[in-house]
Amino acid sequence: MSTPPAGRNDPATLLAAARSGDRRARARLLSLVESGDAAGREVGRLVFPLAGGAYTLGLTGAPGAGKSTLTSGLLGRMRAEDLPVAVLAVDPSSPFTGGAILGDRVRMGDHVLDAGVFIRSMATRGHLGGLALATPEAVRVLEATGAAWVVLETVGVGQVEIEVAGAADTTVVVLNPGWGDAVQANKAGLMEIADVFVINKADRDGVAQTRRDLRQALELAGTDGDGWEPPIVDAVATTGQGIEEVWNAVGRHRAHLESGGELATRRAQRLRGELRSIVGERLHQRAVGLLGAAGVGRLEDEVAARRLDPYDAADELLGPVGA
Amino acid sequence: MSTPPAGRNDPATLLAAARSGDRRARARLLSLVESGDAAGREVGRLVFPLAGGAYTLGLTGAPGAGKSTLTSGLLGRMRAEDLPVAVLAVDPSSPFTGGAILGDRVRMGDHVLDAGVFIRSMATRGHLGGLALATPEAVRVLEATGAAWVVLETVGVGQVEIEVAGAADTTVVVLNPGWGDAVQANKAGLMEIADVFVINKADRDGVAQTRRDLRQALELAGTDGDGWEPPIVDAVATTGQGIEEVWNAVGRHRAHLESGGELATRRAQRLRGELRSIVGERLHQRAVGLLGAAGVGRLEDEVAARRLDPYDAADELLGPVGA
Numbered sequence: 001m002s003t004p005p006a007g008r009n010d011p012a013t014l015l016a017a018a019r020s021g022d023r024r025a026r027a028r029l030l031s032l033v034e035s036g037d038a039a040g041r042e043v044g045r046l047v048f049p050l051a052g053g054a055y056t057l058g059l060t061g062a063p064g065a066g067k068s069t070l071t072s073g074l075l076g077r078m079r080a081e082d083l084p085v086a087v088l089a090v091d092p093s094s095p096f097t098g099g100a101i102l103g104d105r106v107r108m109g110d111h112v113l114d115a116g117v118f119i120r121s122m123a124t125r126g127h128l129g130g131l132a133l134a135t136p137e138a139v140r141v142l143e144a145t146g147a148a149w150v151v152l153e154t155v156g157v158g159q160v161e162i163e164v165a166g167a168a169d170t171t172v173v174v175l176n177p178g179w180g181d182a183v184q185a186n187k188a189g190l191m192e193i194a195d196v197f198v199i200n201k202a203d204r205d206g207v208a209q210t211r212r213d214l215r216q217a218l219e220l221a222g223t224d225g226d227g228w229e230p231p232i233v234d235a236v237a238t239t240g241q242g243i244e245e246v247w248n249a250v251g252r253h254r255a256h257l258e259s260g261g262e263l264a265t266r267r268a269q270r271l272r273g274e275l276r277s278i279v280g281e282r283l284h285q286r287a288v289g290l291l292g293a294a295g296v297g298r299l300e301d302e303v304a305a306r307r308l309d310p311y312d313a314a315d316e317l318l319g320p321v322g323a
Numbered sequence: 324m325s326t327p328p329a330g331r332n333d334p335a336t337l338l339a340a341a342r343s344g345d346r347r348a349r350a351r352l353l354s355l356v357e358s359g360d361a362a363g364r365e366v367g368r369l370v371f372p373l374a375g376g377a378y379t380l381g382l383t384g385a386p387g388a389g390k391s392t393l394t395s396g397l398l399g400r401m402r403a404e405d406l407p408v409a410v411l412a413v414d415p416s417s418p419f420t421g422g423a424i425l426g427d428r429v430r431m432g433d434h435v436l437d438a439g440v441f442i443r444s445m446a447t448r449g450h451l452g453g454l455a456l457a458t459p460e461a462v463r464v465l466e467a468t469g470a471a472w473v474v475l476e477t478v479g480v481g482q483v484e485i486e487v488a489g490a491a492d493t494t495v496v497v498l499n500p501g502w503g504d505a506v507q508a509n510k511a512g513l514m515e516i517a518d519v520f521v522i523n524k525a526d527r528d529g530v531a532q533t534r535r536d537l538r539q540a541l542e543l544a545g546t547d548g549d550g551w552e553p554p555i556v557d558a559v560a561t562t563g564q565g566i567e568e569v570w571n572a573v574g575r576h577r578a579h580l581e582s583g584g585e586l587a588t589r590r591a592q593r594l595r596g597e598l599r600s601i602v603g604e605r606l607h608q609r610a611v612g613l614l615g616a617a618g619v620g621r622l623e624d625e626v627a628a629r630r631l632d633p634y635d636a637a638d639e640l641l642g643p644v645g646a
Contacts, residue, residue, distance in 0.1 A: 268627035283606035304591035310598040
C-alpha cells in the first residue's frame with residue numbers, strides 16, 4: 001500500500017513550502033489556481049479551510065488615476081505595522097503578465113524588494129468563469145500562505161474589474177479632478193462598490209467641483225442601508241499627501257464593518273454568490289458544449305430573425321423540458 | 324387516421340376565435356400562457372409567427388405617480404386614431420388579480436367599455452422565469468390577436484417591473500415633483516430604461532427642481548450612444564394637461580427608432596435576450612431540481628459558514644466537472 005511519491009510540484013508539497021515562506025512555491029500555487037485544471041482544483045481544496053484570515057482591500061479607478069502609486073503608499077502603512085501583504089494586480093484585458101504590470105511594479109518601488117510584500121499579476125489560463133471566479137481562489141491561496149492584507153488592484157473600471165474590486169472587504173475608488181471620460185460608462189457600478197473615494201492628483205484644478213459631483217451622484221444613487229457614508233479623501237499620492245487620511249478612512253470602514261457584524265455577513269454573502277456563479281458557469285459551459293458556441297449563435301440568429309420561437313430554440317439547445 | 328377532436332379550449336380553436344374578435348378567447352389564451360404548461364407552450368408556438376406587428380409602450384413609475392390616469396389619456400390618443408389597443412397591467416407583488424388592478428380599471432374609466440381596448444392584469448401561474456418571461460409571450464398573444472399598440476403598465480419600480488417596462492419599444496417613466504423615496508432604490512435602473520420622462524402632478528411645487536435633478540441624473544448616467552436624449556414632459560394627467568405632449572414625445576421616439584433601423588435592432592436584441600433568459604432559467608431549474616431547493620439552501624449555508632468549498636458544493640449539486 002503505497003501512495004505515489006509527491007513531486008516538487010505536487011499541491012500539498014507546494015503549499016507546505018509556501019507556508020514556510022517560499023515565494024516561488026506561492027507563485028506556483030497561484031499559477032495552478034489560474035490554470036483551472038485538476039491540480040488547481042486540488043490547491044483550491046487544500047487552501048479553503050486555511051483561508052479567511054486576511055482583510056481584503058479593493059482598489060479600482062480609471063487607468064492613469066494613480067492607483068499603483070496610492071497602493072504603494074498604503075503598502076507603506078501596512079508594512080509600518082509589520083503586516084504581511086499581498087497585492088493582486090488584475091487586468092482582464094491582458095491574459096498574461098504584460099507591460100502594464102511591469103509599470104505597476106516600478107510604481108510600487110521599494111516594496112518589490114520587501115520580503116513582507118508579495119506582488120503578483122492575475123491571469124486566467126483557463127479558470128472557469130475568468131477573473132471574477134479566479135480571484136477569490138487566488139485570495140484564499142494568499143490567505144492560507146500568510147497574508148494579513150490582500151490588495152486587489154485593477155487596471156481599469158470595466159465590468160469585470162468593478163466586480164473583482166467590489167468583492168473586497170473595503171473598496172477604494174480612485175478618481176481624479178474632472179473624473180475623466182474613462183469612468184462614465186460604469187459610473188453607477190463604481191458608486192455601488194465604493195466604500196472610500198479618493199480624489200487623487202488633488203493638486204490639480206477642479207477638486208471642489210469633482211467633490212460636489214461625487215456627493216450628488218452618491219445622493220442620487222442612494223445609500224445601501226448599512227449606515228456607512230463613503231468618505232471622499234483628497235490625495236496627491238506621488239508626494240504622499242493624503243495617504244494617512246486614506247489609510248484612516250479604510251480603518252474606519254473596517255471598524256464599522258466589524259462592530260456591526262456586517263463583515264461576517266458580507267463575507268458569507270460573497271461565498272454564497274461565488275457558489276451561485278460557479279453553478280451558473282458550469283451549467284452555461286454544459287449548454288455551450290451541447291451544440292458548440294457556433295450552434296448557440298445560429299439559434300440566437302434564428303430567434304432574432306423571428307424564424308424560430310425562443311422556447312423551441314431552448315429545446316433544441318437543451319433538449320425538451322423535463323429531459 | 325384521425326386527429327383528436329379539437330375542444331373549445333384547444334389552443335388553435337381559441338386562437339382562431341380570438342383573431343375573430345372573441346375577447347373571452349383572447350383572455351383564455353393569456354391565461355394559458357401564464358400557466359406555463361403544455362397548452363401554454365402550444366399557444367406560444369402558434370402566436371410566434373403571427374406576432375411582431377404591434378408597437379409596445381412601457382409605462383413605469385412609483386405607485387401613486389399617476390400611471391393609470393396617464394395610460395388612460397394615452398389610450399384616448401390611440402383610440403382617436405382608431406388603433407386597437409391592449410393594456411397589460413403587471414404587478415409582481417400580486418400573483419392574482421387584486422385590488423390594485425380593479426382600481427386601475429376605474430382610473431382607465433371610459434376605455435373599459437370600448438371594444439377596441441383590451442385591459443388585462445398579468446399573473447404568472449407557473450410560467451418559467453416569472454413575469455419577465457411571461458410578459459413577452461403575452462405581448463405576442465396580443466399582437467397575434469390584433470393589437471396595434473400594447474401598453475405594459477407596471478404597478479411599481481421594483482427590479483422585475485423595470486425589466487418588464489424596459490422591454491418595450493418606447494418606455495415612459497412617470498415621476499412626481501420631488502421624485503419620492505419610492506424610486507430611490509432603483510433610480511439607476513429607471514435612468515437606463517427611460518426614453519421619455521413625465522413629471523406628472525406638475526401643478527404641485529418642485530417641478531423645476533425635479534427637472535434639474537433629472538437632467539443631472541441623466542448627465543451622470545451618460546447616454547447610451549443611440550443619439551436620443553429623453554425629453555422631460557410636464558403633465559397633470561387628471562385634467563389631460565400634457566397628454567398631447569407625452570403622445571408627441573412617444574411619436575418622436577418611435578420615429579427616431581424607425582428612421583435609424585434601431586427599432587429592428589432593439590427587437591432582435593430583446594429576442595436574443597429572451598432566449599438567453601429561457602436557457603438560464605431552464606438550467607437553473609434543472610440544478611434546483613437535482614437536490615431540491617432545500618438542498619441548495621443547505622449547500623449555500625455550508626459554503627457561507629466556510630465548512631464546504633464552493634467548488635465541492637457545485638460538484639455535489641451538479642455532479643463532478645465533466646459529468
